[in-house]
Amino acid sequence: AQTVTQSQPEMSVQEAETVTLSCTYDTSESDYYLFWYKQPPSRQMILVIRQEAYKQQNATENRFSVNFQKAAKSFSLKISDSQLGDAAMYFCAYRTGMDSSYKLIFGSGTRLLVRP
Amino acid sequence: DTGVSQNPRHKITKRGQNVTFRCDPISEHNRLYWYRQTLGQGPEFLTYFQNEAQLEKSRLLSDRFSAERPKGSFSTLEIQRTEQGDSAMYLCASSPTGLDEQFFGPGTRLTVL
Numbered sequence: 526a527q528t529v530t531q532s533q534p535e536m537s538v539q540e541a542e543t544v545t546l547s548c549t550y551d552t553s554e555s556d557y558y559l560f561w562y563k564q565p566p567s568r569q570m571i572l573v574i575r576q577e578a579y580k581q582q583n584a585t586e587n588r589f590s591v592n593f594q595k596a597a598k599s600f601s602l603k604i605s606d607s608q609l610g611d612a613a614m615y616f617c618a619y620r621t622g623m624d625s626s627y628k629l630i631f632g633s634g635t636r637l638l639v640r641p
Numbered sequence: 642d643t644g645v646s647q648n649p650r651h652k653i654t655k656r657g658q659n660v661t662f663r664c665d666p667i668s669e670h671n672r673l674y675w676y677r678q679t680l681g682q683g684p685e686f687l688t689y690f691q692n693e694a695q696l697e698k699s700r701l702l703s704d705r706f707s708a709e710r711p712k713g714s715f716s717t718l719e720i721q722r723t724e725q726g727d728s729a730m731y732l733c734a735s736s737p738t739g740l741d742e743q744f745f746g747p748g749t750r751l752t753v754l
Binding site for chain 1: 644645672674676681682683684685686689696697699732734736741742743745746747748
């Protein structure tokens, strides 16, 4: 069974600085997808960024980028120029590449605090 | 607002009672998912519908849990004979065919006394 591990329960960053959130996963599959979701306090979870395992190029979405290391089964999220609105729970998630399953397997999350 | 909606947002019940939650997905999203999130944890998958067909269920979905999506639109999640361990946030998400992104609702927070 696949598992996702986020070893940082909480991280803190100064506004305008850069922070990296860690995620590792365990799978025997070669085809899968990885995601970072953001859950602001009392608000809906939203997708931040996604990565297909077959793509070597790391995904980037504006201030958000990932460092995808397939051999190491590592998928970290870098947030540049941190803003107060980035404060939230961040969840790393895995989805199999099999067409028959679309469920997401989530890690336990990292709470990001942004200091003004 | 055309996002995923869930009702009620909060539910307090006594142990042993039955509860039902409703999820209205984004219009024309044929895939619908239910997750459960306990305090300090990430969401855990419960079940998945494609249109009206329930295609995948987690082992977490015991026989006290049942989910339906009768016409491929809204979905209900019922918990019978609630237990204190059922206290959690129940999240619904939807997605259209061909898109990986799941769009989440605000959740229903269940407290079992």
